[in-house]
Amino acid sequence: KQEVTQIPAALSVPEGENLVLNCSFTDSAIYNLQWFRQDPGKGLTSLLLIQSSQREQTSGRLNASLDKSSGRSTLYIAASQPGDSATYLCAVRPTNFGNEKLTFGTGTRLTIIP
């Protein structure tokens, strides 16, 4: 059974710093991995999606990497801003078509200190 872990559960950093969020998964047979952000009381917003054949994806100040063989992904946020404060979740989709049980990590709650 796939298990996805995000450590730490919470992180506080001063504004302007670069930071890395971690996601690890136990079964490397994944189709893709997606990073989301969730603001309090709101739904999830997709940030980046990495297919299993890719090593990284970039969008603005965000860069996500994927090392499938070691079961790890990182989300790098450059020059952090108070607006980046949110909970960040990663989710993996299995390889086999027909098995669509997405598995989420429990998230990292990020606070950017002005």
Place this chain on the structure above:
Amino acid sequence: EAQVTQNPRYLITVTGKKLTVTCSQNMNHEYMSWYRQDPGLGLRQIYYSMNVEVTDKGDVPEGYKVSRKEKRNFPLILESPSPNQTSLYFCASSLSRTGGFRDTQYFGPGTRLTVL
């Protein structure tokens, strides 16, 4: 505007009173799914559907039913709600496995359900 909508956004009900939470997407997506989010447990998949009339269980299907009669709609039905179904529910959709950004999951705003 491309979106996933859910109704109601907030619902307080009593044990045993049947309820339906609606979900609709306007992106012609094939794949739709329901999740519940609970503190310390994260997001867990309840049911998913790969297309019209095709549904399957996720990790926590007990006490829930779904139907997919039309491509755009995927309602979640609680026939006899119980207090342990108090949770935050999300509907999501994606185009399916076409590769690249088209596999992106889009989420609705959530429905906060309280069962007394």
